[in-house]
Amino acid sequence: MYLKDLSWARKPNPEIPYYAGKLKRLSDAFKEGDVIKVTVKKEEIKKGKKTKEVYRYYLEQDPIAEASLLSFETKTGYVRAMVGGKDFMKSPFNRAIQAIRQPGSSFKPIIYAAAIDKNFTPATIIYDSPVVFRNVLKKGNRDWKPHNYGNTFYGPVRLRVALEKSINVATIKILQDIGVDYVIKYAKKLGITSNLEPNLSLALGSSGLTLFELTRAYSVFANHGFLIEPIFIKKVVDRDGKVLEENIPPVLTDDPNEPRKAKRVISKETAYIITSLLEGVIKHGTGWRVKKLGRPAAGKTGTTNNLFDAWFIGFTPDLVTGVWVGFDEERSLGEHETGSRAASPIWLAFMQEVLQDKPIKEFVPPKGIVFAKIDSKTGKLANKDSNDTIFECFKEGTVPSSPEEEENVPSEDFFKTEI
Secondary structure, three states: OOHHHOOOOOOOOOOOOOOOOOOOOHHHOOOOOOOOOOEEEEEEEEEOOEEEEEEEEEOOOOOOOEEEEEEEEOOOOEEEEEEOOOOOOOOOOOOOOOOOEOOHHHHHHHHHHHHHOOOOOOOOEEEEOOOOEEEEEOHHHEEEOOOOHHHOOOEEEEHHHHHHOOOHHHHHHHHHHHOHHHHHHHHHHOOOOOOOOOOHHHHHOOOOEOHHHHHHHHHHHHOOOEEOOOEOOOEEEOOOOOEEEEOOOOEOOOOOOOOOEOEEOOOHHHHHHHHHHHHHHHHHOOOHHHHHHOOOOEEEEEEOHHHOEEEEEEEOOOEEEEEEEEOOOOOOOOOOOOHHHHHHHHHHHHHHHHOOOOOOOOOOOOOOEEEEEEEOOOOOEOOOOOOOEEEEEEEOOOOOOOOOOOOOEEHHHHOOOOO
């Protein structure tokens, strides 16, 4: 047993950061007479041409917190993995499909998708500044002064940046503009069945739902706007190999002559734009840890008040996976235990394992999407001399105006463009 393998084994203290107080010596964790549970692992050590088998002892964590995971194929709905908790023998409660928890910021992509269908674009400027809502809180009819994580305000930001940085106040203003009732109806289209409270705190993910619901909703973005149901049982076969029952997935097509066509709930253009925004969350925002996957991925973190819940929902073109971490009772996970810190590493480890032998695929923009060079600060089409520019995706007909003409880049030519 080595110190490097159990440096985590300090007395838990939610008041200090995870990196503080790690063990410096074995005697900090144990004293004579302690009874400890260890894991025994057989390892092979090579010395020249010879291989020797040795047994090592590991002190592994037995965390108090719970977690759940759900993963299924985006195109078929076939469930690849479901974890309802850390130990079925201790608790058979399936947190992947039964636990109703606040999703925090992992609900935001639904609001942003609804906004895209209300003529917002990734380049739309949102003013992230302090705001007070008078007499809206139920207790005492008090004022509500929402704030951002870290109590920072960013001023005018593009819609893309607002999602990448998971800016609360900007999202609340978007929700106020497009309407709470509209977003609730939109969420239902995406497969959210839990009751959503009709107030502006919906922007912060205040209404409880299940990991199953939210993962299914994200699959719509990966599926170019089609909603499919996860399939837990692929088929039933008798001992002679005869198929008794089989769940055949729907076909992702808009062909009206296809009898088994999947249900389209949002446009392929909206689905692609949200996917692009969620790619940005990983490349530039709160999902940065997932960049280690080394392949195109899109996703969003979620953290609730007092760090009660940590989420990460994300997808590649072929697989969508959701992770939740928290306690069964209302209890803080501890200082800095956000969705980025507590949930996304689990998502990453799972996806690295399941995708290791799979080909790398890109998110391909559909027809109806164009790309244009915009000014990263104003959200307008860039001047030809501007250095502060980025390429952004738009639905045809929604590219922002500019004093100068700027040629749009068709989606099929975008990946040929030198950026």
